[in-house]
Amino acid sequence: MKLNTPIDKEKLKKLKSGDELFISGVIYTARDSAHKLLIEKINNNLPLPFDLNGAVIYYAGPSPTKPGNVVGSIGPTTSYRMDKYTPDILKQGVAILIGKGLRGLLVKESLIEHSAIYCAALGGAGALMGSKIKKITVVAFPELGPEAIFKLEVEDFPVIVVNDLNGNDIYECH
Amino acid sequence: MKKISYNKIINSIRDSIIEINCVPSSELLNKYVSAIENEDNELSKKVLRNLKENAIIAQENMIPICQDTGTAVVFLNIGTEVVIEGGYINEAIFEGVRLGYQEGYLRKSIVGNPISRINTGDNLPPIIHTNILKGDIFNIIILAKGAGSENMSALKMMSPSDGLEGIKNFVVQTVKNAGANPCPPITVGVGIGSNFEGVALLAKRALIKDILDIPVDNSITAIETDIKNKLNSLNIGPQGFGGKTSVFDVAILMEPCHIASLPVAININCHVIRHKKIIF
Numbered sequence: 001m002k003l004n005t006p007i008d009k010e011k012l013k014k015l016k017s018g019d020e021l022f023i024s025g026v027i028y029t030a031r032d033s034a035h036k037l038l039i040e041k042i043n044n045n046l047p048l049p050f051d052l053n054g055a056v057i058y059y060a061g062p063s064p065t066k067p068g069n070v071v072g073s074i075g076p077t078t079s080y081r082m083d084k085y086t087p088d089i090l091k092q093g094v095a096i097l098i099g100k101g102l103r104g105l106l107v108k109e110s111l112i113e114h115s116a117i118y119c120a121a122l123g124g125a126g127a128l129m130g131s132k133i134k135k136i137t138v139v140a141f142p143e144l145g146p147e148a149i150f151k152l153e154v155e156d157f158p159v160i161v162v163n164d165l166n167g168n169d170i171y172e173c174h
Numbered sequence: 175m176k177k178i179s180y181n182k183i184i185n186s187i188r189d190s191i192i193e194i195n196c197v198p199s200s201e202l203l204n205k206y207v208s209a210i211e212n213e214d215n216e217l218s219k220k221v222l223r224n225l226k227e228n229a230i231i232a233q234e235n236m237i238p239i240c241q242d243t244g245t246a247v248v249f250l251n252i253g254t255e256v257v258i259e260g261g262y263i264n265e266a267i268f269e270g271v272r273l274g275y276q277e278g279y280l281r282k283s284i285v286g287n288p289i290s291r292i293n294t295g296d297n298l299p300p301i302i303h304t305n306i307l308k309g310d311i312f313n314i315i316i317l318a319k320g321a322g323s324e325n326m327s328a329l330k331m332m333s334p335s336d337g338l339e340g341i342k343n344f345v346v347q348t349v350k351n352a353g354a355n356p357c358p359p360i361t362v363g364v365g366i367g368s369n370f371e372g373v374a375l376l377a378k379r380a381l382i383k384d385i386l387d388i389p390v391d392n393s394i395t396a397i398e399t400d401i402k403n404k405l406n407s408l409n410i411g412p413q414g415f416g417g418k419t420s421v422f423d424v425a426i427l428m429e430p431c432h433i434a435s436l437p438v439a440i441n442i443n444c445h446v447i448r449h450k451k452i453i454f
Contacts, residue, residue: 062241063279064280066237073237073238075240100354100413100414122413123322125224125228126238126239127235127238128227
């Protein structure tokens with residue numbers, strides 16, 4: 001299935017755990033430190049660096065871009081480290097989370113409650129994932145280096161659905 | 175006396191850091207190929223084909239195979255009859271690592287303080303293990319060690335009565351708990367014996383056993399094979415989506431230990447195996 005951003009959550013209902021999904025449009029990176037800062041902003045009612053409603057968040061920190069290239073390597077980081085922050089992020093309307101590895105029970109319940117899904121990108125395949133990116137720009141927290149929030153313009157960015165809206169989980173079905 | 179220049183060490187480390195991060199070894203490519211042939215289900219095959227394609231894209235463009243270009247771990251093996259001309263060896267290692275991460279456009283993934291977590295900006299410091307040897311032997315082994323797999327590693331001070339079965343169960347449980355997190359197919363380095371700090375280092379060295387010139391011990395090979403078979407029957411599979419290839423290899427290193435102890439450490443590496451021995 002193909003989806004464009006911002007994501008219409010109605011369309012997520014058709015997706016099943018194990019399905020391949022190709023995302024086009026804009027996705028935002030955020031990993032450990034960026035999550036901590038985002039949550040601080042949310043808790044203090046401060047403006048957020050991007051619209052989280054219908055957004056796609058990719059747990060990733062790229063390697064630097066070589067001169068002449070579009071982007072460096074940019075595969076997913078392990079998702080469980082973001083579990084503590086995820087329910088509060090989902091409350092803001094985020095539609096798709098992308099990372100790798102199993103999520104905790106609270107995250108799974110929160111995904112269903114907010115009609116959002118969690119997908120996996122290929123771990124350790126940062127060069128391949130980078131080839132689906134058309135443009136990269138820093139939108140927040142540049143002081144964090146690779147942990148800054150980057151805006152990625154993507155075309156047919158390939159992911160696999162892990163947690164669908166019916167509570168299925170590809171990591172636990174075998 | 176063997177004389178080696180300070181600058182030669184810097185350049186060798188810099189070049190090796192870039193090479194191991196961007197150029198897949200033929201051994202790694204062969205592991206992908208064998209695993210693709212060995213898998214039955216189409217998703218596992220596809221995942222492995224993509225991992226192989228990724229490694230080739232990285233090499234063609236000289237960009238990192240994985241964006242986590244790791245902590246630089248350095249094993250310095252130096253004989254007493256080696257002289258470094260023009261500078262102090264640890265400074266040469268630091269400078270080689272700094273230049274490699276900068277000039278290779280590798281990710282800087284080190285924070286200076288684990289609580290305040292400000293990035294050092296140059297991937298320094300590396301972790302250096304020094305071994306002083308007899309004669310004029312001089313080699314440096316360098317690893318780029320990613321954190322996704324490092325985080326899934328474990329150490330347990332077991333009881334002697336736990337024995338070999340206890341050790342095997344600990345490895346299986348650790349790999350099962352790790353699931354998809356360390357980017358399988360993984361390599362599992364197992365240290366057995368020594369003491370608390372020694373066993374962790376043994377497990378790290380086990381990850382590079384293939385380049386350590388250790389004589390084959392058939393009894394250890396049998397244990398490695400048995401554990402590997404057990405792990406590959408867990409059905410974790412490439413990227414945790416199920417399949418026969420959860421691990422590429424299991425490597426064990428053992429050392430003597432105290433009568434009261436059975437230290438066991440498990441160090442996990444992701445599918446992107448990145449290490450090299452530089453011989454001077």
